[in-house]
Amino acid sequence: MSNSSRVKTGPACDSPEAISLVRGALDKFNMDELMNCMHCGFCLPACPTYQQTGLESYSPRGRIALMKGVAQQQLAVDGEFEKNMFACLGCRACETACPAGVPYGSLIETAREVVADHKKETGRPPLVHRLVFKHLFPHPKRIKWLGNALWAAQASGLQKLADKTGLMRILPREMAEMQQAVAKVASPLARSKRAPVLKAEGETRLTIGLFTGCVMDVLFYETNQATARLLSKAGCDVVIIDNQACCGALHAHSGEMDGAIELAKRNIEAFEQAGVDFVVNNAGGCGAALKEYHHWFANDPHWTERAQAFVAKVRDANQLLAELPPLTFSKPLHARVTYQDSCHLAHGQGVRNQPRQLLRSIPGVEMIELKEADSCCGSAGIYNITNFDMSMQILDRKMERVKETQAHFIVTSNPGCLLQMKQGIIRAGLQGQMEAVHIMDLLDRALS
Incomplete structure (x- = not known):
């Protein structure tokens, strides 16, 4: 391939800008x-x-080739490069498939950071981008305020009214469809009553710091509560740490590494001060980010050791529950259950068997293995908003596999995946036949 053909999508290589x-x-x-x-x-x-798509530029090796072109001064950081980098789901299935062990996840984050830096040099980022990454996710109280507003809309009937009267159609299509999958939000009163510590039932084996997440603790507050109850049943004191922050995954995936690192510092400090044995989370995407903090600080000697100590304590809830003495379930679930892997739990953290092991331990459950269970559902953080059409194509393919299982429950271990599967059930017309549920909620039902 000639140099001229390789750079035709961007500024000339010998231009000062390039x-x-x-x-x-x-x-x-x-x-x-x-x-x-x-x-x-x-x-x-x-x-x-x-x-x-069948497009080479939409494949991992194609994107890596483009990255090489940019890094070796043969391609410019232009709109085409940005489109190809952000069309990636970041699911990291390619890492599992790669015989050379290429850390594609960190490479795609670097490529997006390069794009973000370029945009900052050539002009201000879009207003929505600034609002989300500068003024919303770094501030847990603001996320809670938004949660309170959503609860008020649901409790007053405004959401249903807007849906019935067609007012929801004024929203962008991706937002209008997504809101159908959002479950009832816990009230501010219920959230305010949460105890800071849930003591272990019986002998205390471990003290756990529960990573509650940002959006997770608003849209899926009850899932966090279910996780705490399960850990308590397994012999853990569960501590809720107030000054924890967003994990930083969305910032990292969007090229905002400075913001991601600041959030990581806040979390490291918060859990250091708490002095817990383990930092436990129930969101595959958050967990993958938490377990990579030491890579984020690879060039910062003041934080590297602290980040490594933090990472050594991070566990997914499925991981830890599978290691602890088996839970005793008192309520059989006579149902067919299938499991959709969270990409960042399976490919990013290597946690695959533990969730299946826990599901099989519920009396009455018939486990049906889902074909291509570890292929992405199309959620991928906010991909189902930023790349809606591609996300829905991937989801519809996934739902064809889900239909084959004839399961009563489609179970997953990540909030984004859960919302996506709820939306998939609606799109596939499976309401009333199948329920999408987080694994911690299903396990908690069997304990009740």
Whole structure:
């Protein structure tokens, strides 16, 4: 391929703008990791966007080739590069498939950071972007205020009225469809009554700091409560730490690494002060970010050791519950159950068998293995909002597999996946036949 054909989508390589951009990118990218990609193609069958489009630039090896072009001063950071990088779900299925162990997840985050830096140099980021990443997610109280507003809309009937009268159609299509899948939000009063510590039932084996998340603790407050009850039943004192923050995953996935690192520092400090044995979460995406804090601080000697100590304590709830003495379930669930892997739990953290083990331990459950269970459902953080059409194509394919199971419950371990599967049930016309549920909620039902 000639140099001219490789750079035709961006500024000329010898232009001052292009040279300054790629020099900055060269400092960001880890060239050893980029060069480890052998372009063998093992990642292609695992990549949802490549499977949907057949485009090489929508595949992991294609995106890595584009990254190399930018890092080696052969391509500019332009709109085409941005489109290809942000079309990626970040599901990391390619990492599982890769025989060379290429850390694609960190590479795509770096590529998006390069795009974000370029935008900051050439103009201010869009208003919505600034509102979300600067003025919302770093501030837990503001997220709670939004949750209170959503609760008020639901409790007063405004949400149902807007839906029935067609007012929801004034929203963008992706928001109008998504709101149908949002469950009833816990009231501010209920959330205010949560005890800061839930003591273990019987002998205390461990003291757990529950990572409650940001949106998770508003939209899925009851799931956090169910998780705490399960851990308490398993012999853990469960501590709710007030000064914890968002995990930073959405910032990292969007190229806002400075913001992600600031959130990570707040969490490390909060859980250090709490002195807990483990930091436990119930969201695959959050857990993957928490377990990678030491990589985020690789170039910061003042925080590297503290980040490593924090990461050593992080556990997914499924992981820890599977290691503790078995729970005793008092309420059999006579139902067919299938499990949809959270991408960041399966591919990012390697937690696959533990959720299935826990589900099989519920009396009366018939486990039906879902074909392509570890392929992405299309949620991917906020991908189902920013890339709605592609997300729905991937979801519809997933729901064809889900239908084959004829399950009563489709279970997952991540809030984004749960909302996506709820939306999938609506799109597939399976209301009344199937329920999407977080694994912690289903386990909690069997304990009641």
